[in-house]
Amino acid sequence: MIFTRRDKEPPTQARSSLYDRFASRISVKNSLSRKLVSYQGNKDAPGLRWMKYKEGFSSELVQSFLGQIEAKTLLDPFSGSGTAPLTASSMGIDGTGIEIMPVGNLSARAIVAAANGLRHNDFFHASQDLIASLSSKKYEIDHLFQHIPITESAFPEQTEQDLAKARKFVDGIRDPSLQTLLTLACVSILEEVSYTRKDGQFLRWDPRSGRKVSTRLHKSELPMLAQALQRRIGEIMIDIPALQRMYAGSVPKFVDGSSLTELRKMPDASFDAVVTSPPYANRYDYTRTYALELVYLGFDADRLKELRQELLSATVENRSKRELLLREYGNVPLIEHAFRMTDNQTALQESLHVLRQEAHNLSNRNVIPLVENYFTEMAVVVSELARLTTPGGSVFMVNDNVRYHGQEIPVDLILSDFAEQLGFRCEAIWTLNRGKGNSSQQMGRFGRQELRKCVYYWRKSDG
Ligand SMILES: C[S@@+](CC[C@H](N)C(=O)[O-])C[C@H]1O[C@@H](n2cnc3c(N)ncnc32)[C@H](O)[C@@H]1O
Structure with missing residues (x-):
C-alpha cells in the first residue's frame, strides 16, 4: 500500500x-x-x-x-x-x-x-531467627542497600539499617530453598516499606522521601521491616501445606x-x-x-x-x-x-x-x-x-x-x-x-x- x-x-x-x-x-x-x-x-x-x-x-x-x-x-x-x-x-x-x-x-x-522438599518447621525457625536478627542494634555497612539514583531515599533510615541486617542473615543461610523463600519474603515487601508506589510507567514518590515530586502520593504510616516481614512470613506459613498438595x-x-x-x-x-x-x-x-x-x-x-x-x-x-x-x-x-x-x-x-x-x-x-x-x-x-x-x-x-x-x-x-x-x-x-x-488528555482532543x-x-x- x-x-x-x-x-x-x-x-x-x-x-x-x-x-x-x-x-x-x-x-x-x-x-x-x-x-x-x-x-x-x-x-x-x-x-x-x-x-x-x-x-x-x-x-x-x-x-x-x-x-x-x-x-x-x-x-x-x-x-x-x-x-x-x-x-x-x-x-x-x-x-x-x-x-x-x-x-x-x-x-x-x-x-x-x-x-517441594521444604520442611514447615525449618522455615518457621529460620524465619523467626530472621525477625529476631532485626532487633540487634548493629548492622554492617557492606550489607546496606546499594542505591542507584532512581532508588535514592526510598526508605526511612531505620528501614535501611534493618534491610542490611536482613540481607546479612539471609546471605548466611545454607539451605537453597530456605534462602530463596526468605529472599522472596524480603523482596516482596520492599514497596510496602518504602516511600514509593508502582504506577505503570514510573515509581511514584511520597514527599516524605525528601525527593521533589510532581504527583503527590501520600502513603499511610510505613510499617517497620519486621512488621511487614512477619506478615509475609505468616502468609507463607499458611500457604506451605496448600502448595505441597497442589504441586x-x-x-x-x-x-x-x-x-x-x-x-x-x-x-x-x-x-x-x-x-x-x-x-x-x-x-x-x-x-x-x-x-x-x-x-x-x-x-x-x-x-x-x-x-x-x-x-x-x-x-x-x-x-x-x-x-x-x-x-x-x-x-x-x-x-x-x-x-x-x-x-x-x-x-x-x-x-x-x-x-x-x-x-x-x-x-x-x-x-x-x-x-x-x-x-x-x-x-x-x-x-x-x-x-x-x-x-x-x-x-x-x-x-x-x-x-x-x-x-x-x-x-x-x-x-x-x-x-x-x-x-x-x-x-x-x-x-x-x-x-x-x-x-483524559486524549479524550479532550480525540473524543472517547x-x-x-x-x-x-x-x-x-x-x-
Ligand atoms: C504482562 S507480564 C506477564 C506476567 C505473567 N503472565 C504473570 O502472571 O506473572 C509480561 C512479562 O514479560 C517479561 N518480559 C519482557 N521482555 C521479555 C523478554 N524479552 N523475554 C522474556 N520475558 C520478557 C516482563 O518482565 C513481564 O514479566
Missing part, C-alpha cells in the same frame, strides 16, 4: 479491512473479567499472593484456558511470576516459563521451593533470559499449549517500577539500563533489536520472514505512516520506533511459537490494544494476522466487557473511543 504525504484525513483503510477480516471472530466474553485477566485474581492464591506482580494474570484464567484443550506440555515465553507454568503443573501438565526479570523467576522459584512432585521449569534468545534453543513441536501475556506496547517500564527489587537483587545502574534494552521493546527508550536478532539467529528464513511480515503488514504500516506525518505533534516521537520495534520482536516471537507448537496445539494470548496521538494500533489484529501467516488459525478474539478508555483489551485464541493446523 502506498500512502501519500498529502492525505487530509489520516488513512484508516488498511486497519478497517483488517478489522473486517477478523470481525466475525471478535466477541465480548462476559466471563473475562478485569479481575480474571489481572493480578487481582491471584490475591488469595497460595504462593502467587506473596509477590504482588501487578503485571500478572490469574491462575483461574489459566485454568479456564487449559480446561478447554488437551495438553501435556505448556510454554509461557513471558512468564512473570510463573502463573501459567505453575498452574499447568498443578493440573498435571509440564510447564515451562521464560522470564527476563529476576523478580518474576524468584517469585516462581520460591513457590516451587515451598512446595507435589511436579516441578515446572523456569528459564532466566530473553525469549528473543531462549526460544530458538528449544526443539520444534515441544509444546501443546502456550498461555502468555507479553508486555503491552504501552510504554510501561518494568525496570523503573521494579527498581527497588532489582537493586536489592544486585543490579547497579548500568545493568538496569542493559536490562531495559533487553526487555521486549515497549518503552520510548528501546532501540531496535534487528541487528541483535540477526547476530543471534544469522540470516535464517525465520528472521527474514518475521522482518518481512512486519514491513509488509499494511495496518501496522498505515499506523506508522500516520504517526510519522504527525511526528511534530507527538509528545514523544520515540513512540514511532516503539511501535515498530514492538511488532518486529513480536513477529519473531509468534514465528517461534508457530515452530514450537505441536500440530493442533493452542495459543492463548492476553494483550491490550494501544493508542498514540488518537491513532489506534490494533495489536490484536496485527498479531493475529502474523499468526495466520505462520500456520495458526485465529479461532477467536475475546474482548473484555469494557475496553480501556483514553487518557474504547480500546480492546483482549485474549486471542490461535490454533495450529492439525498437520
Whole structure:
C-alpha cells in the first residue's frame, strides 16, 4: 500500500479491512473479567499472593484456558511470576516459563521451593531467627542497600539499617530453598516499606522521601521491616501445606533470559499449549517500577539500563533489536520472514505512516520506533511459537490494544494476522466487557473511543 504525504484525513483503510477480516471472530466474553485477566485474581492464591506482580494474570484464567484443550506440555515465553507454568503443573501438565526479570523467576522459584522438599518447621525457625536478627542494634555497612539514583531515599533510615541486617542473615543461610523463600519474603515487601508506589510507567514518590515530586502520593504510616516481614512470613506459613498438595512432585521449569534468545534453543513441536501475556506496547517500564527489587537483587545502574534494552521493546527508550536478532539467529528464513511480515503488514504500516506525518505533534516521537520495534520482536516471537507448537496445539494470548496521538494500533489484529501467516488459525478474539478508555488528555482532543483489551485464541493446523 502506498500512502501519500498529502492525505487530509489520516488513512484508516488498511486497519478497517483488517478489522473486517477478523470481525466475525471478535466477541465480548462476559466471563473475562478485569479481575480474571489481572493480578487481582491471584490475591488469595497460595504462593502467587506473596509477590504482588501487578503485571500478572490469574491462575483461574489459566485454568479456564487449559480446561478447554488437551495438553501435556505448556510454554509461557513471558512468564512473570510463573502463573501459567505453575498452574499447568498443578493440573498435571509440564510447564515451562521464560522470564527476563529476576523478580518474576524468584517469585516462581520460591513457590516451587515451598512446595517441594521444604520442611514447615525449618522455615518457621529460620524465619523467626530472621525477625529476631532485626532487633540487634548493629548492622554492617557492606550489607546496606546499594542505591542507584532512581532508588535514592526510598526508605526511612531505620528501614535501611534493618534491610542490611536482613540481607546479612539471609546471605548466611545454607539451605537453597530456605534462602530463596526468605529472599522472596524480603523482596516482596520492599514497596510496602518504602516511600514509593508502582504506577505503570514510573515509581511514584511520597514527599516524605525528601525527593521533589510532581504527583503527590501520600502513603499511610510505613510499617517497620519486621512488621511487614512477619506478615509475609505468616502468609507463607499458611500457604506451605496448600502448595505441597497442589504441586507435589511436579516441578515446572523456569528459564532466566530473553525469549528473543531462549526460544530458538528449544526443539520444534515441544509444546501443546502456550498461555502468555507479553508486555503491552504501552510504554510501561518494568525496570523503573521494579527498581527497588532489582537493586536489592544486585543490579547497579548500568545493568538496569542493559536490562531495559533487553526487555521486549515497549518503552520510548528501546532501540531496535534487528541487528541483535540477526547476530543471534544469522540470516535464517525465520528472521527474514518475521522482518518481512512486519514491513509488509499494511495496518501496522498505515499506523506508522500516520504517526510519522504527525511526528511534530507527538509528545514523544520515540513512540514511532516503539511501535515498530514492538511488532518486529513480536513477529519473531509468534514465528517461534508457530515452530514450537505441536500440530493442533493452542495459543492463548492476553494483550491490550494501544493508542498514540488518537491513532489506534490494533495489536490484536496485527498479531493475529502474523499468526495466520505462520500456520495458526485465529479461532477467536475475546474482548473484555469494557475496553480501556483514553487518557483524559486524549479524550479532550480525540473524543472517547474504547480500546480492546483482549485474549486471542490461535490454533495450529492439525498437520
Ligand atoms: C504482562 S507480564 C506477564 C506476567 C505473567 N503472565 C504473570 O502472571 O506473572 C509480561 C512479562 O514479560 C517479561 N518480559 C519482557 N521482555 C521479555 C523478554 N524479552 N523475554 C522474556 N520475558 C520478557 C516482563 O518482565 C513481564 O514479566
